[in-house]
Amino acid sequence: MDVLWAPWRMAYIGSAREQSGCIFCAALAGEPRDRLLLGTTPHSLAMLNRFPYQNGHLMIAPRRHTADLAALAGTEHADLAETLRRAIASLGTVLHPEGFNVGMNLGACAGAGVVDHLHWHIVPRWGGDTNFMPVLADVRVIPQHVLETYDRLRAAFAWLELPSALDS
Numbered sequence: 001m002d003v004l005w006a007p008w009r010m011a012y013i014g015s016a017r018e019q020s021g022c023i024f025c026a027a028l029a030g031e032p033r034d035r036l037l038l039g040t041t042p043h044s045l046a047m048l049n050r051f052p053y054q055n056g057h058l059m060i061a062p063r064r065h066t067a068d069l070a071a072l073a074g075t076e077h078a079d080l081a082e083t084l085r086r087a088i089a090s091l092g093t094v095l096h097p098e099g100f101n102v103g104m105n106l107g108a109c110a111g112a113g114v115v116d117h118l119h120w121h122i123v124p125r126w127g128g129d130t131n132f133m134p135v136l137a138d139v140r141v142i143p144q145h146v147l148e149t150y151d152r153l154r155a156a157f158a159w160l161e162l163p164s165a166l167d168s
């Protein structure tokens, strides 16, 4: 599938091979905006997808590096579920989507891009957002840069803690 107007895709093509380690663990270590980290709770993190399927495409992951959903502690899963719920609410207040795709891919054969750190995808949807282009040309159009989306969303996600806020 080709993507129109997505200059960060070029960065992806350039960095995919050299990228090592885990983007979710890395998001906890770096400058939050650089890593697209919207914030954390005691057991979860929320970040924007750098290679979104749609504006506002978020990922919710446990802070702990684990691929085993079934082995999550009850408190850990409850925290993740609450972050998922609140993230959907916050996306709604800023972007006013008409629907969402929410889900996770467990394992490479199921389509997981990052196989060893669990994550839920939240993809806001609007009627007609895909328009006719995927049907006709297998092309998606993403009109807004991911950092602009980060800046638009961050205030609505102030219920999450940011590492820089913890440091100050």
Ligand SMILES: [Zn+2]
Binding pocket: 022, 023, 024, 025, 026, 064, 065, 066, 116, 117
């Ligand atoms: Zn990880």
